Amino acid sequence: MDKKEYMKEYWKNNKEKIALHRNIPRKKYLQRPDIKLKRKEYMKEYMKEYKQRVQSIENKKIQDKKYASSHRDKLNKYNLSYYHKNKEKILPKIKVYNNIYYKKNKEKILLQKKIHNNTLERKNYRKKYRENNKEQHRKQVKKYRELHYEKCKLREKEYYKNNKKKFIERLYQHRRKNPEVLIAYIKSQKIPHKEKCEWCGSDYILQKHHPNYLKPLEVITLCINCHCKTKKNYGGVKGVPLLN
Numbered sequence: 001m002d003k004k005e006y007m008k009e010y011w012k013n014n015k016e017k018i019a020l021h022r023n024i025p026r027k028k029y030l031q032r033p034d035i036k037l038k039r040k041e042y043m044k045e046y047m048k049e050y051k052q053r054v055q056s057i058e059n060k061k062i063q064d065k066k067y068a069s070s071h072r073d074k075l076n077k078y079n080l081s082y083y084h085k086n087k088e089k090i091l092p093k094i095k096v097y098n099n100i101y102y103k104k105n106k107e108k109i110l111l112q113k114k115i116h117n118n119t120l121e122r123k124n125y126r127k128k129y130r131e132n133n134k135e136q137h138r139k140q141v142k143k144y145r146e147l148h149y150e151k152c153k154l155r156e157k158e159y160y161k162n163n164k165k166k167f168i169e170r171l172y173q174h175r176r177k178n179p180e181v182l183i184a185y186i187k188s189q190k191i192p193h194k195e196k197c198e199w200c201g202s203d204y205i206l207q208k209h210h211p212n213y214l215k216p217l218e219v220i221t222l223c224i225n226c227h228c229k230t231k232k233n234y235g236g237v238k239g240v241p242l243l244n
Contacts, residue, residue: 184216197223 029035068075083090102109115121130137145152175182193206198220205224210216
């Protein structure tokens with residue numbers, strides 16, 4: 001029997017004994033007061049360095065976010081160019097990542113597919129998302145409208161042509177429920193607009209606003225954006241065009 005084979009067998013049969021004999025002198029060494037002090041000092045220095053590293057990483061993340069928000073177009077162009085140059089390397093990595101993500105989040109993905117296939121479930125899901133994330137949804141709509149302004153305008157015109165009766169019915173319903181609005185609009189026709197909006201100072205599509213409909217001659221001139229904000233606060237109806 002060779003020496004190596006003998007040592008392997010001895011190690012298998014007497015693992016616990018060997019471990020005890022190895023740990024006893026190490027424990028005695030660590031219990032010494034000199035070494036305890038050294039360990040404490042070392043740990044203090046290590047923790048200071050660790051905290052500094054963490055703070056530097058967090059500060060770097062904040063700086064990266066600020067840079068990304070201010071230079072979004074540049075980064076998008078760079079990412080597209082990088083993707084087209086290194087497409088062969090990136091695609092296999094994406095496939096591997098997608099497989100791992102699908103295995104971890106299989107239930108969520110199947111639920112999303114069911115919601116997407118059923119129109120009623122999709123509508124309910126979208127309504128809940130809009131109610132819970134109103135500000136985020138408004139920002140997304142504004143961005144899309146700025147990028148695709150002409151498409152949105154054509155869609156609105158087509159929708160108005162196809163659903164003209166709905167708009168007229170909503171308008172008449174709003175007038176029946178709130179006759180004060182119509183009376184105030186008729187009485188305030190002779191009052192002229194001011195040159196600028198009283199809130200933001202813009203000249204874009206000026207309109208008249210009544211803070212109190214019982215006082216029809218007390219009118220404020222506002223731009224269309226500020227007037228839409230007041231309409232939400234004073235209980236406006238969705239889909240009804242502004243009279244003033």
